[in-house]
Amino acid sequence: MAVDCAIIGGGPAGMNAALVLGRARRSVVLFDDNRPRNAATRHTHGFLTRDGVKPSELRELAQKELAAYSTVEVKRQRVTDIRRAGSGFHIGTGDGGWYAARKVLLATGLRETLPQIPGIGSYYGRSLFNCPYCDGWELRDRPLIVIADGMNAFTLTRLAYQWSKDLILCTNGARRTLSHEELQKLQSRGIRLTRQRIVELEGKDGELHSIRLEEGSRVRCSGGFVSPIWRQAALFGDWLGCEVNDQGGIQTDRLGRTSVYGVYAAGDSSVIAPAQAVIAAGEGSKAAIGINADLIQEDF
Structure with missing residues (x-):
């Protein structure tokens, strides 16, 4: 049985999307290999009620909140493969596992070259x-x-x-x-x-x-x-054939839908700048609403 959505990336965008989908009673698997881009950053700023929080603390708080939703599962695995399977997708992980999902949200973010x-x-x-x-x-x-x-x-x-x-x-x-x-x-x-x-x-x-x-x-x-050079942290969008915008991010509509049906993107993967946690979290929320709306449309 496929989950409703597989989220690749456990940053603010991915975790906020998982929260919104969990509250919408959707089954979600979130893949997080615990290699955040902001590992070198000591504090997160501009995030209301969390101004100055350590990024690691923000992640811990978010994961505790996600644990309250039984339909949301966090996998400490690195995604190594993703492919279309009928109307959905198969996702392969570094331990040799495979997961099925109706929708995929790419929230892998960026990597900077200094x-x-x-x-x-x-x-x-x-x-x-x-x-x-x-x-x-x-x-x-x-x-x-x-x-x-x-x-x-x-x-x-x-x-x-x-x-x-x-x-x-x-x-x-x-x-x-x-x-x-x-x-x-x-x-x-x-x-x-x-x-x-x-x-x-x-x-x-x-x-x-x-x-x-x-x-x-x-x-x-x-x-x-x-000013670093920004690149996508993962090539999943390329593998799936997603169009990119003029900044090098994955092109999406206002609810995170990419040019490939069933694939969504949020956070730094689609919005290259400004790279702020609060913006990424908001993008994750919008993408989750888009995913849920499309699942409802299909089910009805």
Whole structure:
């Protein structure tokens, strides 16, 4: 007997979808391999009633709430295969198990690739962040660095200026990043620019103190923002033939339906930015409503 829905991904989107579906008396299996993208993050911000909570604590609270619904089962398994089986789907896991589901929700999220700067991983999530809305408050009024190139360099720097006026933009070796107009706007606000490559991040216990540039000079900063390259954490959408949007996320309608009937997506898998837990949770709720509505339509 197939469950009504298999949810792949145990982040805020997947867990909130499981909660809504459980409360709708739907049978759900949620696959969570316990490898969250925000493992390096110490606090989750901007989530009403949970502002500042540790991501691990948020997951524990959510799992306890899901346990109250007997039709929701959480599997600590990594999904390795997914394929169409008649009108539904078969999902294979790393332990060799197979599960059947009428609907599938992809909530696997994203993986970020950081700039190739030695040691950047030890600062990421501690004093270097990707989202000013999530962590700008804690960095307010400090001397900050923005590490970005391409089209996002101006956008991220302009956004970071909301929290600190003491900014330096480093394009880390990229030359053609800003237009003349953008450069003038930054300079008129006292925002400095260096195109030199960063050879070292200096600090202690994840707290950034300064950066050393290739010419040997040092720039003082006590944190900042970095623009990663975002990619889908799993290729299930590709395997199933789901269309993608211009940001690289899975294209969905307002209730999470993808271009493939019976497949839904929520959270960072479909909404690339901003990557906030509260937004992902809301997307999961909307997708769950879409799934339940389609199951009702089929059953009637």
